[in-house]
Amino acid sequence: MEPMNNPFFMLRDRLYAAAAAGTAVIAEDFRLQRAIEAFQPLSASNKVFARLYAMCAGLAQAQSPALQLAECIALADAVAVTQMPFQDARDAADIPARTMPRLAQMPYRTVAEAVQKIENGQHRAEGTEARRLMRDPRVLAAFLKSSGRRGELAEALERVAESVYGEALIPLLTEALNLTDEKASGQQIVYLRRLAGGDQAELFLSLAQNAEAPAGVRVQAIEALVDYPEYADILLTLWQTEKGKVKSAAIDSLLQMGSPLADQALEKQFEKAKDSNNALAAKGGTPLCCAYAERELRAALEQPGETLIRNTEMLANKPDAADLFLLCAHAAAGCEEQYRKRLRACLNDILCENLCRRDDYPYRALIRTLYAEEPEMFFPARLFLAVVTDPAQAWCELESEAVTQIEDTALLMQGISRVADLPWKLTPDFSKTREHRYSIEVFAELPKALTDFLGECCRMRGAVSFDAGRAFLQAAKNLLDHCTDGEREQVERCVRSLTETLLEKTPSAEVVRVCAAAHGKMAGKVRDLVLNSLRISKYVPTTFTFRGLLGDTGSAIMLADLRELENILPQQSDIPTELREKALGEVRAMLRNLNS
């Protein structure tokens, strides 16, 4: 029986519709009546159909049409189940045979937890357990589905998968691409690009051109074609014929490629200044983009304001734009302080971003050139370059500026912490990816490079802002949290030194805590915290602070420090009397707490 147009199935559909609408109106349901009439000839074929027909025919007159309708549906469903075909006649192809390493089968709870964390990007793959888990096909399937994510955890998981499955991952990844889900992101292509490189060019090409594939998948495939200048003409065709995200991705890739076809495509469009043109011009370093950028920047330079700030974005991806950078720097010199800081930040941001390109050598030269001309203006980018290329020497090389520009250094640390939002434990392989600003070649050799760098920071002279202090402290905490046992001694030594300096310059309870975490000597720390807080930030630590530090110092040291403070505070004439007395009050209150 063919389900769709068979009187039985049509009757069944009408019975359901009657239940949805309600039997209160069943007498007027002429569609149901017609379906019953059409079913009548079939009712002669067997007893079950006959019974069904009789029940349906009597619906309107039944004592309880609703309950009778329920019985009709129950019977119709039972018949439908027996009649329902299972054979799926669609054309289907064999799946290519493959071999895989020996699989593991982990307990359900272990797998369920791992799969959930992999889907949320929170799975921490460590040790031999990670490899065993990855051998479970359920975990592998979850990994493939969510591969292509950014981040240290995701990449650690990729390394585990690669070590277990090797090249077998490549066909699995291509099959994991979901071409039927409109919302599919195609993020697997990001990983495939890293993993398989040049071997997948044809796949990327076919996906880019596949009009049936989800937009997300096509966009990723088009981005992957950046590495293949021989397909520039296809990208041009896509830009000319497609719409929306696919169209934008095509021109972006052409620009990133530096293809002359990009200029050909945009020539007419760039005759007029528009925000959308600015965004495009920022993406490439083709002659047209450079000319457009220069034109707009020079126009904005005539009266430096918000337009100039916005237009600096077009300096990205242009290694030969030193003149324009310098023009902006000179323009900034004559502006008020706040605007100058903003412009300086924008210019340096772009220079640092440039270093995230695959081929960043031209951009290194650009930074050096600019720094030679305007060292103060371009110090942040120069420092970043130094840290990226030779972190051990970075501080020495730039010491004379760095110690007076500690705020820039701190901002750099903050930028690394904020943007990367990653622990410092990165392996050199992590630098294969270039998506994360700051997070990659910075401190390639960890933790040594970072500890050396922080160690040099300990020699900072002059005042330091609390923001800067917090940035350094966060870096120290990251190091402590994520170093291995073998690295701990070196890291703790560095952190102890840093906290000594920070306690002098930016005293806070958190500094003391981090010192304790690094097994620093705690004797005298509370005393120094109180005295330095009073002197530098005019802040009075309270009993709340002392109680919070008790776990770190222990009662004996706390008692000793507080007693010493009780004796010496009255003699600190450089501290205003009011503050001294307040502090003394808090010290005495805590002493009473401890003694009780």
Add this chain to the structure above:
Amino acid sequence: MNINGLTEDFVRAAAPNTAAFANAQKISRTGGFLSLRRTADDLLIFGECKGSGKTPYAVSVDFADGEAVSRCSCPSRQFPCKHCLALMLEYTAGKPFAEAELPADIAEKREKREKRAEKAAKPAAPKKPNAAAAAKKLRVQREGLARAEQFAEDILTRGVTAVTPAACAQYRELAKQLGDYYLPEPQSIMYEIIEAAAALSEKPADSETGQIIALCVRLAASVRKCRAYIEEKLESGDVLPEDSVLYEAMGGVWKLTQLQELGLTAEHVSLMQLSFFVQDRPQRQTLTDLAYWLDLQSGQIVCTENIRPYKALKHIAAQDSTADVLEIPLLCRYPGGLNPRVRWESAEQRPAETADFRQAYALRAKSIAEGVKAAKNELKNTLGQTEAALLLPFDAVRRTDTGDLLLCCGGESVAAEMHPDQPHAIDTLRVLAGTLHGGAMFGTVCWARERSAMVFRPLSVLTEHERIIL
């Protein structure tokens, strides 16, 4: 077993849930114990653990009976509590436990436990079933069925798409009253219907209304059959529960002793687990650890259900999958159809061997058609299972041009779809498909109303050498 058998895996398995284990790890890591002691005979570890109050908790784990007996003075109703788990973790971490005498209170508890065990070992006098109480209950249930029927009739008269919020409120009140009539199962179905109707979108799809209608039909059929069942029992005077699905359809809960008395048992059964997952039923506010097992002797596929209401999640231990074969001296079977629920009091576990896989593999259906026929016989019953668990043969897994998978055997093929409670299984099958060269696939067959076809939802693969859970 004694304390020397303690391992972290043991402690993890003993934990009622992952949160308890994590909390125990935290206590151990942060030095929560003020004292750690053990007896010289290695049968007891005990100590004092810091709690939220002033007085530390007295914690102990006793192996005097050969298994871990946890005791703690904390107010938690979890068993074992996080403090007992932490004490065990302290031991597995190699922390020093000072030797000490057996505390008097533990000695007393051991004595009481021994006496209880002696009493339990004595065969209990058979309890005489109370026929009068059973009859009274049946009459009360009959009254309640009338209300359930009134509800179904009202919904279908009004139309499932016309259920207003005010009506839902009234219906909820009606469903609540059903609790007074010993009808928890019809009550649960009513709640499901009410909540599904309340959640209908403004222009609901056929699949949404179809689901509610199917529930109403099920409820009406259940009422009709249960009423006839009750009438028959009251008339005949045979009022005690018998081998019938209608006992559970009214919400009855079988005791093992009842099943044993009815002869619903099998001796010396070997079970191999074919699938395990957790079903979440928000409408019923429960999580169920559902496992399917293959009886290696009879070839029947049975299931176990460990139902954990949301409110009691902390107190009922969650189960986990197993790769072992269970040897069960006495298996009790619930009345049911193709895949009845089973329970047992005790079982021994042993690793699965090649002979077990071969035997299991030999028990697969002879063809996809044969398997589906058996499924249809079950699915056509209005009060039967909504999905039938089967072991189907396959030569290959193939893929259509839209990416769908087909299970193929001989000239037959059936669509493989996602199981709603195990959505990842189909992804795993996709990953493994290229490595499979035939075998048997375990899964559930159900009727996809919207597609007007029977579909197969794969859950695991079985060959002569292994079982792979998807």
